[in-house]
Amino acid sequence: METKWLEDFISLVETKNFSRSAQLRHVTQPAFSRRIRSLENWLGTDLIDRTTFPTRVTPAGMIFYEQALEMLGQINGVREMLRNNRVTATKTIDLAVPHTLSLTFVPKWLAALERDFASINSRLIALNVHDAVLQLVEGGCDLLLCYHHPRQPVQLDPGRYDMLLMGREALCAYARCGADSQAEYRLPGRRDAPLPFLSYTTNAYLGRMVDLILADAKPGLHVDKRYETDMAEGLKMMALDGHGIAFLPESAVTREVAQGQLARASEPGQWEIEMEIRLYRERPSDARPGKQIVAELWEYLVAQQSAT
Numbered sequence: 001m002e003t004k005w006l007e008d009f010i011s012l013v014e015t016k017n018f019s020r021s022a023q024l025r026h027v028t029q030p031a032f033s034r035r036i037r038s039l040e041n042w043l044g045t046d047l048i049d050r051t052t053f054p055t056r057v058t059p060a061g062m063i064f065y066e067q068a069l070e071m072l073g074q075i076n077g078v079r080e081m082l083r084n085n086r087v088t089a090t091k092t093i094d095l096a097v098p099h100t101l102s103l104t105f106v107p108k109w110l111a112a113l114e115r116d117f118a119s120i121n122s123r124l125i126a127l128n129v130h131d132a133v134l135q136l137v138e139g140g141c142d143l144l145l146c147y148h149h150p151r152q153p154v155q156l157d158p159g160r161y162d163m164l165l166m167g168r169e170a171l172c173a174y175a176r177c178g179a180d181s182q183a184e185y186r187l188p189g190r191r192d193a194p195l196p197f198l199s200y201t202t203n204a205y206l207g208r209m210v211d212l213i214l215a216d217a218k219p220g221l222h223v224d225k226r227y228e229t230d231m232a233e234g235l236k237m238m239a240l241d242g243h244g245i246a247f248l249p250e251s252a253v254t255r256e257v258a259q260g261q262l263a264r265a266s267e268p269g270q271w272e273i274e275m276e277i278r279l280y281r282e283r284p285s286d287a288r289p290g291k292q293i294v295a296e297l298w299e300y301l302v303a304q305q306s307a308t
Contacts, residue, residue: 003075004134005039006068008032009047013065016055026155031203076139090291092121096135097145098205100232102126104251105167105277106145117300120293128230129154129205131206136161136280142294144280149273152208156280164279164301170250171209172272173265174257176242183263185245189222189270196244197223204230210247213273221271236262249275 004025011021022032040047047061057065058274097106102124106307125135129146133154137142147169148154156163189195200207207230214221226244229235235246236253245265256262266272281298284290 002024003072005042006034006072007138008035009039009061010065010068010072012036012048012055013061015056018055021157026137027132028203035249038219057150060244064308091293092123093143093294093297094123094125094141095145096125096127096132096145098129099126100206100249100252101145101147101277103233104249117297120128120297128203130203136282139282139288142281142291144279146280147205147209148276148278149209149212151212152205154278154280160283161280162283162298163296164277164305167277169275169277170272171206171213171247171275172250174236174239174247174248174253174262175265176239177263179258181260181263183245183265184242185265187221187223187245187266188217188219191222194224196220196226197245198235198238198244199225199228200229200232200235200247201228204249206232206249209273209275213247213271217271234241 008021008025011024012018015021015024018033018036022029025032027035036048043060043064045060046058047064049058050054062281091140095106106124110120110122125132127135127140132141132144133156135141142258145166145259146154173187175185178184185195187195200210214223224247227235227238232248232252236256238244239246239248240256240261253262259266279301281294282288282290284295
């Protein structure tokens with residue numbers, strides 16, 4: 001059993017609405033429903049009466065609801081106690097970040113901070129975008145660095161969370177270079193000869209960005225999905241081996257493009273999308289003041305942006 005299942009179920013009991021709870025938990029409704037079903041399978045009993053509408057909790061579900069609240073309280077209490085006992089806890093910045101940004105943006109950013117701000121102790125928590133957001137919401141990190149797009153927004157309450165725009169990133173199509181230094185595959189392809197397509201899984205944030213590109217493409221793109229994974233790095237390796245076209249963040253392929261291993265599979269400005277790179281923190285309060293080192297870093301970043 002996973003603790004997020006408990007949090008999902010508690011949310012569902014309190015909202016009595018699958019769609020609303022899925023939104024609050026930053027997950028799609030089908031994924032949320034699967035997690036509730038996984039919890040029921042683990043317990044061996046139905047928690048939700050699916051024969052009625054609106055959503056109603058079964059008697060067993062009400063019993064488990066009380067137990068879930070108690071279990072989560074105990075787990076979070078132990079976690080807080082252990083964190084407070086870490087000798088370096090107050091001097092270490094816990095940073096939740098999607099896998100791609102952990103490989104591209106974070107190393108250079110931390111190097112710049114070491115040079116211009118101060119020596120920082122950091123703990124990187126690399127996750128998918130959804131789970132990285134949950135880390136911040138659930139108090140599991142000090143800072144969240146993630147992608148954002150208006151049509152696939154990160155929905156964090158601006159009254160509770162501060163945000164800084166750290167940069168922008170284009171997601172573009174790439175393929176292996178041929179002997180002429182051009183991409184071996186070029187969009188848009190043909191209906192009678194679709195291009196081999198290397199895809200993200202449906203639960204990947206970058207996959208949703210690619211879906212927007214494909215939906216907006218005029219004329220339409222003719223591609224045939226041959227492979228999928230939730231990792232941009234995995235798609236890049238497949239593209240390098242010539243397996244097809246992959247949509248990749250520009251920063252993830254800087255070296256490969258410079259070395260003539262990968263090339264754009266479309267003209268600049270075509271079939272691409274721009275995302276923001278955002279940094280979030282929970283706004284300090286009397287009840288949750290946060291770490292001093294995080295406050296100092298945030299003040300530095302705000303001043304740095306104000307000066308530019």
